[in-house]
Amino acid sequence: MMHAYFSDDQLRHHGKTFIVAGEKKPIPEVPERAEILRGAVGRLGLDLHAPSDAGLAPIAAIHDAQYLNFLQTIHDEWQDVGGAEQVIPNIHPFDRTGPYPRHPAGKAGFHLGDTSCPVSPTTWHSAYASAQTAIAAARHVRDQGAKTAYALCRPPGHHASGNIAGGFCYLNNSAIAAEELRRKYDRVAILDVDLHHGNGTQHIFYDRSDVMTLSIHADPMDFYPFYWGHAEEAGAQDGLGFNHNQPLPLGSGDAVFLDALDRALARIDDFAADAVVIALGLDASRDDPFGGLTVSPDGFARIGEKIGTLSCPTVLVQEGGYVSETLAENLYQFISGFGATTKTNPI
Numbered sequence: 001m002m003h004a005y006f007s008d009d010q011l012r013h014h015g016k017t018f019i020v021a022g023e024k025k026p027i028p029e030v031p032e033r034a035e036i037l038r039g040a041v042g043r044l045g046l047d048l049h050a051p052s053d054a055g056l057a058p059i060a061a062i063h064d065a066q067y068l069n070f071l072q073t074i075h076d077e078w079q080d081v082g083g084a085e086q087v088i089p090n091i092h093p094f095d096r097t098g099p100y101p102r103h104p105a106g107k108a109g110f111h112l113g114d115t116s117c118p119v120s121p122t123t124w125h126s127a128y129a130s131a132q133t134a135i136a137a138a139r140h141v142r143d144q145g146a147k148t149a150y151a152l153c154r155p156p157g158h159h160a161s162g163n164i165a166g167g168f169c170y171l172n173n174s175a176i177a178a179e180e181l182r183r184k185y186d187r188v189a190i191l192d193v194d195l196h197h198g199n200g201t202q203h204i205f206y207d208r209s210d211v212m213t214l215s216i217h218a219d220p221m222d223f224y225p226f227y228w229g230h231a232e233e234a235g236a237q238d239g240l241g242f243n244h245n246q247p248l249p250l251g252s253g254d255a256v257f258l259d260a261l262d263r264a265l266a267r268i269d270d271f272a273a274d275a276v277v278i279a280l281g282l283d284a285s286r287d288d289p290f291g292g293l294t295v296s297p298d299g300f301a302r303i304g305e306k307i308g309t310l311s312c313p314t315v316l317v318q319e320g321g322y323v324s325e326t327l328a329e330n331l332y333q334f335i336s337g338f339g340a341t342t343k344t345n346p347i
């Protein structure tokens with residue numbers, strides 16, 4: 001049976017509020033999401049494990065040391081200057097080429113890309129545990145010959161770049177998993193099916209040809225993250241031709257999504273990927289509170305089926321997907337469809 005990974009430490013982080021349309025709103029990336037997804041893992045009968053601690057090195061392979069230090073220390077520094085319970089930025093640099101700021105507010109604006117990634121005393125512990133979950137799933141595939149594994153990552157990761165958090169994401173779990181797979185496999189693809197463009201993942205691998213990044217998402221002309229995810233972003237330098245974005249019109253449903261998925265899978269086939277990471281957001285659901293796309297539970301089963309036809313080892317890394325009446329069902333349907341077509345029996 002397919003292995004799934006999750007650590008209770010991932011429940012500790014709870015960002016309280018962010019700014020939407022000029023108003024303070026509760027952050028929907030709540031610990032309850034993970035509980036709901038864990039329920040689906042139980043219903044699927046997956047073999048659930050806590051990840052072992054692989055240390056900081058696999059995370060530092062993707063993220064700057066300065067940024068990792070920031071995530072671990074900024075909350076204390078913020079308190080020292082009279083900051084509120086959560087670290088939330090109020091200024092951002094035009095670019096990040098100047099001197100690194102000394103004041104905590106300057107550091108916050110340097111490393112936190114928007115208001116949806118506040119740092120609380122427990123944030124690092126959960127982000128670190130979420131990354132360990134991704135590492136454990138990748139290593140199960142890489143080192144133990146499993147065809148697939150599921151990492152129940154929370155907080156999610158695909159909006160985090162090497163040194164900037166954003167969109168509820170702090171450590172880029174999918175990128176960390178891909179880099180782990182690269183230790184063994186020459187060519188790794190990351191296919192992101194989250195409602196939102198995987199801007200952090202794209203940025204991390206933008207100039208590399210050994211990790212292809214592909215994302216299917218709501219058109220950023222009209223949707224977060226706005227500045228990235230357009231079709232013309234194709235990679236740079238060695239990475240030119242190794243980044244593929246498919247922005248979909250808002251409200252698109254199963255048929256449009258599945259057509260885009262066929263094109264992405266054909267690209268992965270042309271690339272001759274040796275291993276694949278699926279950045280498995282479930283917020284393209286028609287029931288998701290973000291309301292950008294309208295994929296049905298049956299659509300998620302079909303998405304899973306198509307991805308299950310990949311012949312290479314495949315690591316599923318949980319990204320977004322928020323509390324709705326079908327959140328558990330969408331994961332259940334995806335993994336059921338995926339398991340139905342996976343060519344080699346999962347170990």
Ligand SMILES: [Zn+2]
Binds near residue numbers: 194281283319
């Ligand atoms: Zn998302």
